[in-house]
Amino acid sequence: MKELDPLLHSQLRLAVMSILMNVDEADFVYLKEKTESTAGNLSVQLDKLSAAGYITVSKGFVGKKTRTTCRVTDAGRTAFEQYVEALKDYLNL
Amino acid sequence: MKELDPLLHSQLRLAVMSILMNVDEADFVYLKEKTESTAGNLSVQLDKLSAAGYITVSKGFVGKKTRTTCRVTDAGRTAFEQYVEALKDYLNL
DNA sequence: ATTATTTGGTTTATATTATAAACCGCTTTA
DNA sequence: TAAAGCGGTTTATAATATAAACCAAATAAT
Numbered sequence: 001m002k003e004l005d006p007l008l009h010s011q012l013r014l015a016v017m018s019i020l021m022n023v024d025e026a027d028f029v030y031l032k033e034k035t036e037s038t039a040g041n042l043s044v045q046l047d048k049l050s051a052a053g054y055i056t057v058s059k060g061f062v063g064k065k066t067r068t069t070c071r072v073t074d075a076g077r078t079a080f081e082q083y084v085e086a087l088k089d090y091l092n093l
Numbered sequence: 094m095k096e097l098d099p100l101l102h103s104q105l106r107l108a109v110m111s112i113l114m115n116v117d118e119a120d121f122v123y124l125k126e127k128t129e130s131t132a133g134n135l136s137v138q139l140d141k142l143s144a145a146g147y148i149t150v151s152k153g154f155v156g157k158k159t160r161t162t163c164r165v166t167d168a169g170r171t172a173f174e175q176y177v178e179a180l181k182d183y184l185n186l
Numbered sequence: 187a188t189t190a191t192t193t194g195g196t197t198t199a200t201a202t203t204a205t206a207a208a209c210c211g212c213t214t215t216a
Numbered sequence: 217t218a219a220a221g222c223g224g225t226t227t228a229t230a231a232t233a234t235a236a237a238c239c240a241a242a243t244a245a246t
Contacts, residue, residue: 032223042224
């Protein structure tokens with residue numbers, strides 16, 4: 001049985017990656033709403049994905065307010081796809 | 094986004110359930126080999142699945158040696174199927 | 187026949203993880 | 217100018233996964 005990438009095998013990180021796979025970019029507030037997570041938890045998990053090189057996190061401004069934007073990287077995309085393939089074995093798909 | 098049953102969202106427990114979904118029953122030694130897990134880890138995770146009512150664990154003898162046999166219950170089957178459906182959303186399947 | 191060794195596990199300790207709570211700086215509103 | 221919100225981060229706590237240590241019974245070796 002293939003190993004399941006532990007970085008992706010976490011509900012919140014997987015949800016974030018899943019969203020980012022489908023949109024060009026998404027900001028912190030959007031991800032928080034979509035995933036129904038707390039800000040603290042989301043912040044931590046984004047850091048981990050970022051540290052792993054699976055996403056990029058960039059901070060900018062929209063007017064006077066800060067805006068944190070996330071994108072999936074090529075490495076993240078590949079990791080996600082491999083994770084999906086590995087999971088299929090487990091799910092009998 | 095649907096919640097992912099935390100009992101199933103664990104590599105080893107998922108592997109065990111995945112195996113049990115396909116065979117009528119499987120014993121401890123077989124599960125250990127197939128999942129490449131340590132006995133301690135497997136023992137703990139089988140207990141959890143059993144406590145949740147997802148599997149039954151029965152101890153018997155084959156000759157003079159003990160034999161621990163596991164089967165998935167109807168509740169386990171249902172939970173597994175729901176988990177798979179929920180995951181599909183995340184994986185974009 | 188007694189002393190290893192192996193088999194089939196369980197229990198307990200530890201490291202990792204997920205999660206929430208508390209906090210912080212900046213803005214807007216009262 | 218105080219207080220309330222927004223957009224987060226940091227830190228503490230609870231839960232989880234995992235391995236290490238252990239145990240009893242059976243088999244093998246001396």
